[in-house]
Amino acid sequence: MASSNFIDYVKINCRSGAGGAGSVHFRREKHTPKGGPDGGDGGRGGHIILRGNAQLWTLLHLKYRKHVKAGNGVAGEGGRRSGAQGEDVILDVPLGTIARNPDSGETLTEITEDGQEVILFPGGRGGLGNDHFKTPTLQAPQYAQPGEPGVEEWVVLELKLLADVGLVGFPNAGKSTLLSVLSAAKPEIADYPFTTLVPNLGVVAYRDFKSFVMADIPGIIEGASQGKGLGLRFLRHIERNSVLLFLVPAISDDIKQEYNTLLNELREFNPELMDKTRLLAITKIDLVDEATLESIKKNLPKKVPVAFISSVSQRGLDELKDIIWQNLTATPEPA
Structure with a gap:
């Protein structure tokens, strides 16, 4: 029946990716046995993104997708090599879709244009490697930042049809x-x-x-x-x-x-x-x-x-x- 194909309300658990940890690493080469810190930064975690799609008119494709999880960022490496970013998750929604907090009812964002992208839940930032923490008085820092955690929240997506x-x-x-x-x-x-x-x-x-x-x-x-x-x-x-x-x-x-x-x-x-x-x-x-x-x-x-x-x-x-x-x-x- 047509009624089973029109879905205008879904509730989804979203988890953005955690940032990768920064690296604690020191340069060790043949002619520089006491090289300085060169730990790279961790990659940011993946975002949860809403994107407007004018070809959609219902939230049916999200009805059974109760949990959405973006990728975690990769830890940094020596040689100032940054970790890869976590994979983003893009949720295509019809124009006229509103994202709400299910507890407070607060409107988080709304999608009204084709191709419009909004980061619903950002991924955690990657941690800085120990290369960032060297100073004239601390030339061999043994510290790097951990990555920030991602965000885990329930969200309600509600469709309000756009018509003249x-x-x-x-x-x-x-x-x-x-x-x-x-x-x-x-x-x-x-x-x-x-x-x-x-x-x-x-x-x-x-x-x-x-x-x-x-x-x-x-x-x-x-x-x-x-x-x-x-x-x-x-x-x-x-x-x-x-x-x-x-x-x-x-x-x-x-x-x-x-x-x-x-x-x-x-x-x-x-x-x-x-x-x-x-x-x-x-x-x-x-x-x-x-x-x-x-x-x-x-x-x-x-x-x-x-x-x-x-x-x-x-x-x-x-x-x-x-x-x-x-x-x-x-x-x-x-x-």
Whole structure:
């Protein structure tokens, strides 16, 4: 099933490499029997590195990788030869991945660009060889630094999808159908609640070879912000969307009330979502007559751009894309 392939949360134990020890060594050559110290430095331990990969959209490849260990640095040698560095471990992650401390919840870093590399846990520094510790009064130091230990920590990797437009609506609002019509995405579509069990992304083509990314977020229900239904698990994906497109069917008993309920769930989950641009699409207009549509238009939420659409008959879709594009490219008004 598609749901088993979408993983947006993993917890991994990471251990960066220990630094190699510095060398205690003295130069011993045929014509210089009492040569000075020449112990080399130890190599640094391997880093644990996160790298953004635009070809990934899930953390599935890390689901069963519970322990990650970088290589240790190699000890230094005589002749001022430094030890080799420990092998780094690079974890490729989708764009929109956040690394958190599982105990404090602190955000360690986030990956938003393809090829972006961030050292999550640095390897220990290699110790200095005894060559560094010679002085005029101490010409034969018998001391070198040990390498620093690596870091061992648990880390949570959490994916928040990066999309221009996030679709917000109750189950059966028509989100999956709209995404399938506007893009090449093929989400599962059926006439029962919670057809969509994982977020789906699609690229929507616009005029003059422009495009934007739309995300179908699994259906929210009333109480989702308190953990009911599927909503809590996927509400975080909405945080990264530039525009929120609310979908309410024309056959709804109370369109304004349904919109306000959705809005309240987002507010309860994260008040900052109220700062995002909001649009409203009245869906499934093919199922109502013109008189009903006129009645709906008289009782809509204020100050929200509205489009009337039918994904099945493809009515109003160009107008919807125009509204979305205008809001995606609009210059924010100064506060």
